[in-house]
Amino acid sequence: MNVAKSISRTVRSIMLLVVGLAFSSGLANAQSLDIPSKHWGLSVGNSQDFTGLRFNFRDSGVVRVTGVNITLCQPYKDDDNSIISGVSLGIIPGGGHLKGIQVGIAGVAGMKSITGITIAGLGMGSGSDLVGINIAGLGFGAGKNIKGLNIAGLGLGAGENLYGVTIAGLGLGAGKDVRGINVAGLGIGGSGNMFGLNVGGVGAGAGKKMIGLNVGGIGLGAGETLGGINIAGLAAGAGSLLAGLTVAGLGAGAPEVQGITIAGGFVGGRTLMGLQVAGAMVHVVKDGSMVGCAVSPFNYIRGSQNGLSIGIVNYARSVKGLQLGLVNIVRDNPPGLKVLPIFNTGF
DSSP, X not given: OHHHHHHHHHHHHHHHHHHXXXXXXXXXXXXXXXXXXXXXXXXXXXXXXXXXXXXXXXXXXXXXXXXXXXXXXXXXXXXXXXXXXXXXXXXXXXXXXXXXXXXXXXXXXXXXXXXXEEEESSEEEEXXXXXXXXXESSEEEESSOEEEEEEESSXXXXXXXXXXXXXXSSXXXXXXXXXXXXXXXXXXXXXXXXXXXXXXXXXXXXXXXXXXXXXXXXXXXXXXXXXXXXXESSEEEESSEEEEEEEESSEEEOSEEEEEEEESSEEEEEEXXXXXXXSSEEEEEEEEEEEEEEESSEEEEEEEEEEEEESSEEEEEEEEEEEEEEEEEETTSOTTSSEEEEEEOOO
């Protein structure tokens, strides 16, 4: 036991001595104390190409480090081409390309890329790609792609694509596509496409297509297509096509709506195909069409109805099918058959 304690104290003393040399030696760039070799072993200072255990206050102009690299400060800008492989530790460890395990008390800085397991107390950033398992207390971002398992206390963003399993306390976004399992306390957004499981506490939106299981506490929206299973606390909409199973607390709509659509208030569009159920009104705009079944207190089809409408009041310009309700109006029917109780059809 005494021998073990003695060894432990000796190791701690050596570590303190090495760290003290690293911080107080005042070595200039490209100068270091290297034992036993200039390129491998133990290095204290700004060694340029080294394999082993290395201590330095702040890296500058480093070419390559393989092994364990312990630094305090974020590297200088002239370090953006360095390759750091293995384990990087410090307050803000960094380098041009980080590969392996990176742990920063405050953050981690990859000037060009980070690959592997990265853990930062506050945040992390990569000028290009961020790949692997990434966990930050506040948030992180990448100039291009984020891929892997990503967890941020507040938010995260990718300049291009976001792929994998991503969880953010507030929000997450991507300049292009979002694919995978994505959960954010407030919102999720991608200017391109979103595919997979997308859950936003407030909402989720995509500039083009959003397809998969999509859940928004308030709303869901897509510039082109919203498809799959879509659940929105208030509203769901798409610039072109709303398809699949859609459930919205207030309203749902798109120029074309396909599948099963259920809304507490309104369902609307130019072309409705499938089953449409609304608490207040199913609405087809002028010269549009409904194909399938519409169920609401007021089915207002200002075009052609092909199928069945069930409501208190049903209106259609023309009908190939059946209206069931208290008041049933078919505008193009002959006089005397335009308005009928109980049912109406095209005559």
